Amino acid sequence: MPANTVSEITLLRAIGWPYEGEPEDKAWQAVLAAHPDARPARVVEQHRSGYIVADAPGVAVKADSLPEWQRPRFPAHERPAVGDWLLMEGGGEPGSGGTRHRIVATLPRHTEIKRGAAGEHYHQQVIAANIDTVFIVCGLDADFNPRRIERYLLLVGGGGAQPVVVLTKADRTEYADDAVDVLADVTAQGVPVFTVNAKDPDSVSQLSPWLLPGRTVVLVGSSGAGKSTLTNTLLGNEKMKTGEVRESDSRGRHTTTYRALIPLPSGACMIDTPGMRELKPTGEEDLSEGGFADIEALAAQCKFRDCSHDREPGCAVRAAIEREELDEGRFLNYLKLRDEVAAAADKLASRLADKSNAKVQNKALNKRLTDKYGKR
Structure with a gap:
């Protein structure tokens, strides 16, 4: 070096x-x-x-x-x-x-988190690169949404970084423990879940194992979830601008307007990001690595390989739902995300095919020009 x-x-x-x-x-x-x-x-x-x-x-x-x-x-x-x-x-x-x-x-990336960019045309957008941990930040107010947390986990899964769910504003509610219980299926997949008061250094100290020297953490979550407040507490000063959220829906304004990497006193680095309202898959996600390994394992036990998990006999997924071992809302979200990943994968395959065809056509054109005019 x-x-x-x-x-x-x-x-x-x-x-x-x-x-x-x-x-x-x-x-x-x-x-x-x-x-x-x-x-x-x-x-x-x-x-x-x-x-x-x-x-x-x-x-x-x-x-x-x-x-x-x-x-x-x-x-x-x-x-x-x-x-x-x-x-x-x-x-x-x-x-x-x-x-x-x-x-x-x-230098080649060793990890990354990315999403499908907004719009009709297929593009990928990298949120952060060379990260060790992703803090998925969600407020314990109207911002709390288990289905959106599952969507974040899908995008993070397979990217090489460790996801950690951080539920902020624990000081404003009596139901923090209930929220953790709601995410029991998430913790069962090996994803740590913490409730914190983002303004309290002692509360935030729970996250210290992921903030060691040389480590890089990226914060993702909705605007108003408390990402910048959490960053300020970890920094020990008010470096990042924060704002109030609307009482009607707990949404905040974009106080963070661009991604920025900030060294922390602990020796770790923190990447704060603007709130993301659209979380589209890229088509490269793996549902087993993205928080749904249990449902994928159940699906493999169904009597029919092409089981739609609706009314077919011998469906292991429906049986688990009926036994209340699998939350039906989470399963329906799994189906939705599975379809979105499949649709994005089709767009990606089409884009790669177009690119490959363009290379073949350009190569053929260059050969014809060389045959006619010689090399230049």
Whole structure:
């Protein structure tokens, strides 16, 4: 690695650089070796015209987007996102800020969380990259929605990061324990669930096991769920702007307007994100890894392989519902998400086929031009 002093490595690890011997560290060494004059920097903010990158805590500079990333047909999910690591040249000594950085390469992601972008056309949008944990934040007010939590778990599952459900505003309700009971099927899938007062450091300390030095956590959830309040408490100051929520539906305004990576006093990094109202699957999700492993296992026990889980004899899923071992609302949400994933997968397959056909056509056209005019 270009950083060859203890202090330089320490600066990088303070913003999430992996420790020696970790899988991502090994995977990145080959890319680093190919660019001996470059050094790593992490994307801490993403904007349309470029990026804000850092090679040390509190030291951020602008970096121009590469021209190919700005092309309309360049896949959005292949552009760097907050949490990605880039190799930079220029900019002076590590931690100095210096002049404008020049991007020369990107390091492969080891984890990511993404969703299908809004709109009719198929696109993928990366929410955050190179993360260890996803805090799914949900308020214990009108924001509490088990079905939406399941949707988040589906998007997180398979991306490589550990999901943790954080139920905020526990100080405002008598029913926090009841909410945890409602999510019993979630905890049964190995997903931790916590109730916290996001303004109370002692309450938030429950999350400390996921906020160790060198770890990166991303916060996702609705606007007004308490993500920025939670971040401020973990920081120990009011860095992130917060706002009140409407009493009618507990929805908040978008006090966080862009994704940003922030080093925490614990040594971990936190990525705060704007509230997401639309959570579309990409078509790459696995329902077994996305919080529905129990239902998938039940479906495998049905008498008929193509069982629709409606009125067929020998349906293990319906039998579990009748025995009240499976919540019917959760099962109906599973069916809805299964159909959405299948529809998105069809769009993805069509897009990949179009792309493949375009390559074949371009190759044939180039060959005809070469045969007619020779190589240029």
